[in-house]
Amino acid sequence: MNAERTSRASLASHGLHAASPPCSAFDGPPPVLLPYQQRWISDRSPVKICEKSRRVGLSWSEAADDALTAASRNGMDVWYIGYNKDMALEFIHDTAFWVRQYRLAASALEEDLVRDEDRDILAFRIKFASSRRVTALSSRPSNLRGKQGKVVIDEAAFHDDLPGLLKAAIALLMWGGRVAVISTHNGEDNPFNELVKDIRSGRKPYSLHRITLDDALAEGLHRRICLKLGTPWSSEAESEWREELVRVYGEDAEEELFCAPSRGSGLFLARAVIEGCMDETVPVFRWACRTDFAELGESVRQADTRDWCEGLLGPALRDLPENFATWCGEDFGRTGDLTAIVPLQEQPGFKFRTPFIAEIRNVPFRQQEQILFFIIDRLPRFRAAALDARGNGHYLAEVAMQRYGAGRIRQVMLSDKWYLEHMPSFRSAFEDKSIVIPKDPDILDDLRAIRLERGVAKVPERYRTRGRDGGQRHGDAAVACALAWSAARSGDGGEIEYESVAETRFAASRGAW
Numbered sequence: 001m002n003a004e005r006t007s008r009a010s011l012a013s014h015g016l017h018a019a020s021p022p023c024s025a026f027d028g029p030p031p032v033l034l035p036y037q038q039r040w041i042s043d044r045s046p047v048k049i050c051e052k053s054r055r056v057g058l059s060w061s062e063a064a065d066d067a068l069t070a071a072s073r074n075g076m077d078v079w080y081i082g083y084n085k086d087m088a089l090e091f092i093h094d095t096a097f098w099v100r101q102y103r104l105a106a107s108a109l110e111e112d113l114v115r116d117e118d119r120d121i122l123a124f125r126i127k128f129a130s131s132r133r134v135t136a137l138s139s140r141p142s143n144l145r146g147k148q149g150k151v152v153i154d155e156a157a158f159h160d161d162l163p164g165l166l167k168a169a170i171a172l173l174m175w176g177g178r179v180a181v182i183s184t185h186n187g188e189d190n191p192f193n194e195l196v197k198d199i200r201s202g203r204k205p206y207s208l209h210r211i212t213l214d215d216a217l218a219e220g221l222h223r224r225i226c227l228k229l230g231t232p233w234s235s236e237a238e239s240e241w242r243e244e245l246v247r248v249y250g251e252d253a254e255e256e257l258f259c260a261p262s263r264g265s266g267l268f269l270a271r272a273v274i275e276g277c278m279d280e281t282v283p284v285f286r287w288a289c290r291t292d293f294a295e296l297g298e299s300v301r302q303a304d305t306r307d308w309c310e311g312l313l314g315p316a317l318r319d320l321p322e323n324f325a326t327w328c329g330e331d332f333g334r335t336g337d338l339t340a341i342v343p344l345q346e347q348p349g350f351k352f353r354t355p356f357i358a359e360i361r362n363v364p365f366r367q368q369e370q371i372l373f374f375i376i377d378r379l380p381r382f383r384a385a386a387l388d389a390r391g392n393g394h395y396l397a398e399v400a401m402q403r404y405g406a407g408r409i410r411q412v413m414l415s416d417k418w419y420l421e422h423m424p425s426f427r428s429a430f431e432d433k434s435i436v437i438p439k440d441p442d443i444l445d446d447l448r449a450i451r452l453e454r455g456v457a458k459v460p461e462r463y464r465t466r467g468r469d470g471g472q473r474h475g476d477a478a479v480a481c482a483l484a485w486s487a488a489r490s491g492d493g494g495e496i497e498y499e500s501v502a503e504t505r506f507a508a509s510r511g512a513w
Helices: 003-013 035-042 058-071 085-102 162-175 191-200 213-218 221-229 235-258 271-275 298-318 365-377 393-404 416-431 441-448 476-489
Strands: 047-052 078-081 110-116 119-127 133-137 150-154 178-183 207-211 284-288 326-331 339-347 351-353 357-361 382-388 409-412 435-438 451-453 456-458
Touching: 035 058, 035 207, 047 191, 058 078, 058 085, 058 133, 058 150, 058 178, 078 085, 085 119, 085 133, 110 133, 150 162, 162 178, 162 191, 178 191, 191 207, 207 213, 213 221, 213 235, 221 235, 235 271, 271 416, 271 441, 284 298, 298 365, 326 365, 326 476, 339 365, 339 476, 357 365, 357 476, 365 393, 382 393, 382 476, 393 409, 409 476, 416 456, 416 476, 435 476, 441 476
Parallel strands: 047 178, 047 207, 078 133, 078 150, 150 178, 284 357, 326 382, 351 435, 382 409
Antiparallel strands: 110 119, 119 133, 326 339, 339 351, 339 357, 451 456
């Protein structure tokens, strides 16, 4: 029996081609591939689309099909396109898993570079005895027209140019290729949602699948999870698990779990991408002053502030390595929103780590100045800071400039122009895991508050959340992190290419950021 027949027989033994009933009707464990995964693989349409809940295993089942597609004598090459390196590597490992299950003749995982206009893109590849291959790309190639085979676009709603990518992929259909598009939603105005609506309305002749969390649960997802974890399954345990998952996702649950795109703007950073950069050892220091604190005497306010700084910030600052450069970002708030101060220290391999984040609420102007100076004065090899200079923040940014010099303090008037220039790189820092931030639910909420509004990534002006301390938040830590990142990327005394209150401009010296 040849490899193709053996592999197809293996799939059949896993229940792929069986007409499986809903999981509640199973007496034993669920099949390896659940019914909704089976339907996806069995769909041989030239172009098929799936809107889905997070973590229901569709990419894993796609890898099962793609391993057979590349191994078959009459198969084709497969080009998997995720939007970051981790997705590409995870997919190729899933493919390797299925290669072992099917006992296919294939090479070990290889790393390669694929040329994309003026740059090389890291790719992971498995070659089969059929001479076909599965290639997983770490980012979007600008042109697929020189390639042949099947294209898999994963988390399509998070790609920068989905229409252009689809246009290039569909060109492969002429020579017998296929296109599979998989994604959770990322806003009502996102091109992925527009594609889904076009299919439903009949404007696009593509096959459409929809898998909500409840759909997946009804067909055995939680049973499969329990089987993998070695824990007993019960309907009560499944209900509790679902309830907890919905609670964790909070206001994002409808979009993330139930295929209901959020109204208005799309999310800029996926939860999984943010969480992949979080470190529970990084602290967040918070201080909220009582309402009458500003009425106390100057010496009392200074002493209380000094005690807080020396008690919490001081030890963290003393522990910072002395041989790495540091930058800083700050988003200002006084009585409504809070002030967030984010140091950012360079690490080996062009990585950057926040040693801590300081959040202060209802703190008077002079004490905010005291805290900011306490931090910057103690940052090793301090290079530059980008400070929010809007409204009342202008005072703090100006006195910092006077203390440290205009070459080090960038007084930033946040505008669409600034966001357009700096936010794409900020997102790449998370996708590439080039930045480390605290593992903190309020910080996560702030970063999730960034939305795409008419192509501009920013926290919407009217968007507010409630922090775990009961106070109002306006994406404050996210803005401070973005400012810190922009300071690090701008180099030492580099030209400020965005609108700034500072009159002096300096010659460009950007370095390798």
